[in-house]
Amino acid sequence: xxxxxxxxxxxxxxxxxxxxxxxxxxxxxxxxxxxxxxxxxxxxxxxxxxxxxxxxxxxxxxxxxxxxxxxxxxxxxxxxxxxxxxxxxxxxxxxxxxxxxxxxxxxxxxxxxxxxxxxxxxxxxxxxxxxxxxxxxxxxxxxxxxxxxxxxxxxxxxxxxxxxxxxxxxxxxxxxxxxxxxxxxxxxxxxxxxxxxxxxxxxxxxxxxxxxxxxxxxxxxxxxxxxxxxxxxxxxxxxxxxxxxxxxxxxxxxxxxxxxx
Numbered sequence: 001x002x003x004x005x006x007x008x009x010x011x012x013x014x015x016x017x018x019x020x021x022x023x024x025x026x027x028x029x030x031x032x033x034x035x036x037x038x039x040x041x042x043x044x045x046x047x048x049x050x051x052x053x054x055x056x057x058x059x060x061x062x063x064x065x066x067x068x069x070x071x072x073x074x075x076x077x078x079x080x081x082x083x084x085x086x087x088x089x090x091x092x093x094x095x096x097x098x099x100x101x102x103x104x105x106x107x108x109x110x111x112x113x114x115x116x117x118x119x120x121x122x123x124x125x126x127x128x129x130x131x132x133x134x135x136x137x138x139x140x141x142x143x144x145x146x147x148x149x150x151x152x153x154x155x156x157x158x159x160x161x162x163x164x165x166x167x168x169x170x171x172x173x174x175x176x177x178x179x180x181x182x183x184x185x186x187x188x189x190x191x192x193x194x195x196x197x198x199x200x201x202x203x204x205x206x207x208x209x210x211x212x213x214x215x216x217x218x219x220x221x222x223x224x225x226x227x228x229x230x231x232x233x234x235x236x237x238x239x240x241x242x243x244x245x246x247x248x249x250x251x252x253x254x255x256x257x258x259x260x261x
Contacts, residue, residue: 012038013046017067020056026064084217085117088208088249092119095221095245101238104220106142106205109134111158113143116217135197138164138178139171141205142218144191148182149207149215155179170196190239195225202228204235206242211254219246 015036020027027035033043047065050056054070085105092103096119105117115133137143137158147155156175164173172178185191194202203222207215219242228235247255 009046012036012042013050016043016046016050017055017071020065020067024066026059026062026066028063029065032065084208084210084249084253087252088217088219089117089119091219091245091249092117095119095241096121099221099238099241101221101223104142104222105208105217106146106220107217108137108143108146111137111162113137113140113146113218136162136165136167138162139167139193139196141191141193141203141222142220144182144185144193145205145207145218146215148186148191152179155182167197168195168199170194170199172196190243192235192239194228200225202235204238204242206239206246208246208253209250209255211256213255216253219249 016032019032019035029040029043029047032038032047033040036043038046047056047058050068051058054068056065057068058065088105092105095101095103100121102118102120104115106113106115108114112134113136115131115135117131135143137147147158150158155178159175159178164175164178165171166173172181190204190206192202192204197203201222202225203220205218205220208217208219210216221238221242223234223238
């Protein structure tokens with residue numbers, strides 16, 4: 001049996017913070033003592049210490065304790081150090097190794113989709129090899145999943161600034177149709193762009209969610225369109241793989257499953 005190096009006092013304090021994090025209205029000393037099975041005298045000292053460090057605050061009128069702003073400072077400090085590209089790169093490599101496909105990470109920048117990382121499988125056709133490659137938002141899989149998370153006013157601004165250029169016969173070029181498409185993408189949680197930007201390319205993308213529940217980047221893969229025409233199942237299979245891996249990445253950057261209203 002491995003040795004237990006846990007510090008009991010710290011363990012109790014962590015349990016108190018976990019309870020308070022799930023009780024936005026606050027909890028009393030007595031409630032916390034019951035929930036943690038800690039004597040009231042001990043709970044008093046724990047809460048006093050946390051208050052002294054601004055980790056917990058007390059509403060003296062209601063005799064309830066809630067989380068303090070110090071935790072927000074710590075959380076923001078931790079979030080500022082998160083490098084999505086570094087975290088996601090290992091996942092891209094694992095995906096490429098497991099599926100023998102190429103995978104890409106992209107984000108919106110000045111109303112365009114910009115490629116920020118990729119892992120190509122050496123033995124197969126490569127879609128894009130240059131980091132920093134830019135593509136339109138309205139007819140690419142990554143652009144669709146990222147734009148779908150934006151407010152209607154933001155989408156209107158992007159359309160006004162960039163326009164809806166026609167790249168192929170399948171490109172959506174009217175604002176109304178694009179907005180309807182984005183609603184569908186947001187509802188289903190993924191986008192497929194088959195021949196909409198490049199006539200011979202079928203791309204699939206899903207969002208990677210950040211700590212606030214917003215789409216921070218997209219995780220994308222692509223295959224030749226003629227390959228899809230021969231095997232329709234490949235799209236569903238790759239979307240499942242993308243969704244699973246994107247959720248893993250999302251959780252690593254702070255996503256808790258909650259989305260803003």
